[in-house]
Amino acid sequence: MPKLLTPAVASAALALFCAARSATAETKPAKPAPVLADQARNYEKPPGTEPEDVALAVPRVILAVPRYTLKLVFYPIREGIEFLDRHAVVEEVEDVLYNDERTAAILPTFSIDSYFGPTFGVKAFHRDLGGHDEYGSAEARFGGLYKLATQLHFRADHFGGSRLWLESVARFESEPGLLFQGIGHSDASPAAGGLAPRDASIATRYSEQRWLNLARAGYSFGRPGSLLQLGATAIYNVRDFGAKQRGSEPSIEQVYDTSQLVGFDERVPTLETDLNIIADFRDVKGATSSGAYIELFGGRVPHLGQYGFWHHGAEVTGYIDLYKQTRVLVLRAFVEGVEGKDAEIPFAELPRLGGPTRLRGYRLDQFRDEKAAVGTVEYHYPIHQYVAGSLYVDAGRVEKSYADFFDSRWKVGGGGGFIVRSRDSQLFTLDTAYGDGVRFYLTTDPLRAFSKKDTEL
Amino acid sequence: MTSKLRALVVACCAFGCASGPRFRDAPPIWHVDDDQNIPEPHEREYDPKEYFANIFVIKRIDRGLQLRDRELAHNINSLEEVPDSTWFQNRLGVRTVSPQEAAKAANTGGPPRRPFSIIGGKVGGGNPGFLLKDGTGRKFLVKFDTEHNPELQTSVGVIVNRIFWTAGYNVPSDHVFSFRKEELRIAPGATYTNERLDKVPFDQKEVDSVLFTAARSKDGSYRAFASQLLEGKPKGGFSPDGKRGDDPNDRVRHEHRRELRGLRVISAWINHSDMKEDNTLDMYVEQNGRQFLRHYFLDFGEAMDGHGAEKGRREDGYENFIDWEMQFRATFAFGLWTRPWEKLKATRWPSIGSFTSQHFDPLEWREAYPYWPFVEMEDADAYWAAKIVMRFDRPMLEAIVAEGKLSDPAAARYLVDTLVARRDAVGRAYFERVSPLDEFAVTTDQFCTTDVSVRYGFVSSSVVEWLRGSTVTASRAVNADGRICVPAPQNDDYTIYRLRVRRGLDAHPPLEIHFKAGKDPRILGIVRSAR
Numbered sequence: 007m008p009k010l011l012t013p014a015v016a017s018a019a020l021a022l023f024c025a026a027r028s029a030t031a032e033t034k035p036a037k038p039a040p041v042l043a044d045q046a047r048n049y050e051k052p053p054g055t056e057p058e059d060v061a062l063a064v065p066r067v068i069l070a071v072p073r074y075t076l077k078l079v080f081y082p083i084r085e086g087i088e089f090l091d092r093h094a095v096v097e098e099v100e101d102v103l104y105n106d107e108r109t110a111a112i113l114p115t116f117s118i119d120s121y122f123g124p125t126f127g128v129k130a131f132h133r134d135l136g137g138h139d140e141y142g143s144a145e146a147r148f149g150g151l152y153k154l155a156t157q158l159h160f161r162a163d164h165f166g167g168s169r170l171w172l173e174s175v176a177r178f179e180s181e182p183g184l185l186f187q188g189i190g191h192s193d194a195s196p197a198a199g200g201l202a203p204r205d206a207s208i209a210t211r212y213s214e215q216r217w218l219n220l221a222r223a224g225y226s227f228g229r230p231g232s233l234l235q236l237g238a239t240a241i242y243n244v245r246d247f248g249a250k251q252r253g254s255e256p257s258i259e260q261v262y263d264t265s266q267l268v269g270f271d272e273r274v275p276t277l278e279t280d281l282n283i284i285a286d287f288r289d290v291k292g293a294t295s296s297g298a299y300i301e302l303f304g305g306r307v308p309h310l311g312q313y314g315f316w317h318h319g320a321e322v323t324g325y326i327d328l329y330k331q332t333r334v335l336v337l338r339a340f341v342e343g344v345e346g347k348d349a350e351i352p353f354a355e356l357p358r359l360g361g362p363t364r365l366r367g368y369r370l371d372q373f374r375d376e377k378a379a380v381g382t383v384e385y386h387y388p389i390h391q392y393v394a395g396s397l398y399v400d401a402g403r404v405e406k407s408y409a410d411f412f413d414s415r416w417k418v419g420g421g422g423g424f425i426v427r428s429r430d431s432q433l434f435t436l437d438t439a440y441g442d443g444v445r446f447y448l449t450t451d452p453l454r455a456f457s458k459k460d461t462e463l
Numbered sequence: 464m465t466s467k468l469r470a471l472v473v474a475c476c477a478f479g480c481a482s483g484p485r486f487r488d489a490p491p492i493w494h495v496d497d498d499q500n501i502p503e504p505h506e507r508e509y510d511p512k513e514y515f516a517n518i519f520v521i522k523r524i525d526r527g528l529q530l531r532d533r534e535l536a537h538n539i540n541s542l543e544e545v546p547d548s549t550w551f552q553n554r555l556g557v558r559t560v561s562p563q564e565a566a567k568a569a570n571t572g573g574p575p576r577r578p579f580s581i582i583g584g585k586v587g588g589g590n591p592g593f594l595l596k597d598g599t600g601r602k603f604l605v606k607f608d609t610e611h612n613p614e615l616q617t618s619v620g621v622i623v624n625r626i627f628w629t630a631g632y633n634v635p636s637d638h639v640f641s642f643r644k645e646e647l648r649i650a651p652g653a654t655y656t657n658e659r660l661d662k663v664p665f666d667q668k669e670v671d672s673v674l675f676t677a678a679r680s681k682d683g684s685y686r687a688f689a690s691q692l693l694e695g696k697p698k699g700g701f702s703p704d705g706k707r708g709d710d711p712n713d714r715v716r717h718e719h720r721r722e723l724r725g726l727r728v729i730s731a732w733i734n735h736s737d738m739k740e741d742n743t744l745d746m747y748v749e750q751n752g753r754q755f756l757r758h759y760f761l762d763f764g765e766a767m768d769g770h771g772a773e774k775g776r777r778e779d780g781y782e783n784f785i786d787w788e789m790q791f792r793a794t795f796a797f798g799l800w801t802r803p804w805e806k807l808k809a810t811r812w813p814s815i816g817s818f819t820s821q822h823f824d825p826l827e828w829r830e831a832y833p834y835w836p837f838v839e840m841e842d843a844d845a846y847w848a849a850k851i852v853m854r855f856d857r858p859m860l861e862a863i864v865a866e867g868k869l870s871d872p873a874a875a876r877y878l879v880d881t882l883v884a885r886r887d888a889v890g891r892a893y894f895e896r897v898s899p900l901d902e903f904a905v906t907t908d909q910f911c912t913t914d915v916s917v918r919y920g921f922v923s924s925s926v927v928e929w930l931r932g933s934t935v936t937a938s939r940a941v942n943a944d945g946r947i948c949v950p951a952p953q954n955d956d957y958t959i960y961r962l963r964v965r966r967g968l969d970a971h972p973p974l975e976i977h978f979k980a981g982k983d984p985r986i987l988g989i990v991r992s993a994r
Contacts, residue, residue, distance in 0.1 A: 094658060
């Protein structure tokens with residue numbers, strides 16, 4: 007076998023290999039390592055730990071506890087939000103609840119009252135029944151304020167595209183714990199039991215069952231911004247009263263002599279016929295910042311049985327633009343009264359004050375008498391595109407006659423809140439008010455005492 | 464050069480300017496290789512509800528509890544510049560860009576050409592639109608102006624696209640074009656994804672619905688904005704913070720990228736307040752045999768007053784949509800505080816809206832939706848971006864604005880004037896946050912620099928001080944053009960000059976220049992915000 011690998015051959019082979027390798031290296035230089043984005047600074051000696059990091063080390067460790075706790079708390083929220091997004095849950099639910107045009111829906115409703123707790127319900131509505139913004143709804147509620155409430159409602163400011171203004175309501179409601187705190191303003195605190203309604207202001211509760219039928223027809227002049235509506239309304243009410251069925255305060259008969267409360271002990275049917283005038287000169291672009299809103303009604307409850315009286319009301323609200331439609335001063339006054347013999351005016355028909363639209367800072371329907379008046383000074387200022395702040399003072403009083411208002415001490419409530427709106431309309435207000443205690447209100451429009459009376463649950 | 468000054472400068476170096484080298488003795492890196500081959504990443508989904516919950520509440524609280532401190536951008540080179548990458552290509556920042564080049568920008572073939580064929584509906588975003596295939600086979604996303612502000616979003620979309628490109632960002636090829644309704648044909652199989660995420664046919668009813676709210680010209684034609692679909696596979700927008708887990712090239716947390724942080728300054732200039740993940744896009748592209756992600760910005764039509772006009776936000780550019788600080792202050796100011804945006808007046812052009820240079824304070828500018836890189840922006844990041852902004856001169860801006868095809872020449876002139884005025888406000892504000900010394904040069908016998916605030920005429924004079932620690936060892940006034948030269952050290956030691964500018968009693972924060980002089984003089988590094 008020939009000896010191939012002699013030293014000479016080996017060195018020649020090695021030389022050839024090295025030459026070849028060298029040639030390869032020349033023609034194919036080693037690929038440089040990629041320049042990494044975080045190493046472009048060319049540091050020979052990167053800066054060490056920064057003094058801030060040293061100083062903040064201990065606080066960071068301490069804050070890590072709430073930080074990771076919050077991460078845990080937020081985890082299901084984030085996951086939930088992500089689920090909503092990824093599966094278009096809101097849109098899917100909307101699709102189930104609304105029609106394709108988004109003009110009609112069947113929606114669950116929920117509200118909460120700090121005294122009575124949650125009220126649940128369901129509402130079916132259509133905002134464009136006849137193609138001209140005719141609104142119709144059917145609604146039911148239970149729990150909280152109601153044992154049961156059901157209502158059918160129809161409203162058309164321009165019925166069928168005409169200038170005809172039509173509205174009708176049919177409602178049954180059973181309220182287990184309405185507030186009765188005497189009539190008038192007695193500050194006396196006699197021992198409870200057998201009191202006359204004007205003897206004391208003690209908070210009590212009573213139940214009411216009510217059938218309501220309302221029909222209104224009228225005519226609209228002008229257009230939004232300078233709108234005048236003239237109409238006539240007929241309201242048929244049948245009320246039955248009884249002892250409280252809910253609420254921690256005493257039942258009415260435990261404190262007051264209900265035989266002295268007109269209408270309490272028997273069924274009260276009334277038919278009221280009113281004339282209505284609404285003049286709306288508010289600006290219509292964005293949030294209201296100027297103009298005025300005036301609402302007047304007056305009419306008669308004729309004697310169908312033992313009850314008969316006159317009923318009237320007036321509300322005037324003026325908006326004064328203080329600065330570029332963003333700072334607005336609102337002045338409002340309303341009066342409401344019934345006229346007739348005391349024995350012919352059911353206690354439930356007496357004008358009432360207290361609550362989000364009628365004297366903030368006091369409980370709903372805390373005051374009642376034959377005459378009621380409220381004055382409001384309210385100031386709106388901008389916070390966010392869709393949120394304005396408000397500061398207000400309400401002063402109100404109920405009395406037996408208007409003459410008594412001039413020598414009486416008025417009830418004053420004041421506070422502030424937030425007005426939440428969309429680009430086109432006001433959505434709701436959140437108010438905190440102090441009168442005889444701190445009250446919180448969530449309402450659609452605190453500056454309307456009459457416009458939704460008897461038409462909204 | 465006086466012998467006294469020479470002695471002071473030499474003394475400065477002898478006593479303390481020189482210390483251990485921070486920078487390698489190597490040329491600055493102007494390109495990073497973040498275009499390495501990577502496996503195809505998944506497509507990121509944009510969940511608007513989660514995104515807004517994060518930026519306004521959840522992450523905001525978390526960031527507060529993190530006690531974050533100031534941090535230098537992580538992707539800058541030794542000269543505090545941003546190297547070219549898949550995120551950013553240095554253009555106006557480092558070279559001359561002609562007005563024609565700026566106006567052309569990423570334009571790869573002009574606006575759509577007839578015949579037009581609708582191939583689907585637009586997905587996402589607040590404005591209606593559709594996908595169009597033109598006679599050359601290119602595909603475009605088409606959007607429209609609103610009825611109340613004709614020409615606004617279409618012009619702004621194109622103008623800001625050119626500005627972004629010229630500054631160095633990746634953008635699509637965007638155009639203004641017109642068509643008549645009867646020129647549109649619906650391609651068979653055209654679909655769109657509706658709000659419920661169902662794929663449904665895009666039919667004539669949908670086209671009518673899109674065009675119903677679109678502004679229409681007097682001759683009945685529709686003026687539209689067309690954005691050519693990008694090459695590659697879309698992989699969703701890039702997160703405003705953190706890194707993309709499935710992209711090994713993505714090595715720098717996004718909130719620490721200088722080009723994203725500095726974008727706050729550019730956005731302030733043009734009021735690009737609608738900065739959010741939804742207006743960015745990662746494309747999986749193939750180039751030179753490698754597949755990687757390239758990062759784009761898109762949808763600029765809401766800059767200037769586009770967002771404000773569309774959303775009815777007068778405070779656009781002045782407050783976040785939910786601005787805990789400003790709106791908390793407003794709540795308890797009870798209306799006695801007149802916020803700056805309340806003084807704005809709309810211009811006479813609906814195509815311009817309320818975009819103005821009045822009451823514009825770049826330092827106070829705020830995007831509509833908090834964007835973490837903007838929140839992390841440091842003065843050095845802002846200075847870097849302000850330098851780019853200042854390089855947009857009037858001829859360039861005229862050429863760019865012309866691309867917006869505003870029908871009223873007076874509106875176009877106003878827009879250029881406004882951009883120039885806001886540009887100067889940006890330069891003035893951010894240059895003066897640092898010692899605005901730039902254009903450093905070391906020769907065998909001189910060390911030179913320029914106070915760019917003097918050069919741009921923002922201030923009339925300036926004194927440059929040499930420091931050892933915080934002790935001034937030498938000082939000298941700059942020339943009328945802002946330039947100053949002093950003798951360079953005669954050796955090639957690693958030298959650090961610690962400099963600052965002084966304007967009267969106002970001493971600006973110091974910076975450091977690391978260099979070697981001698982026979983082969985070179986700048987080794989800059990620390991813009993020296994401690």
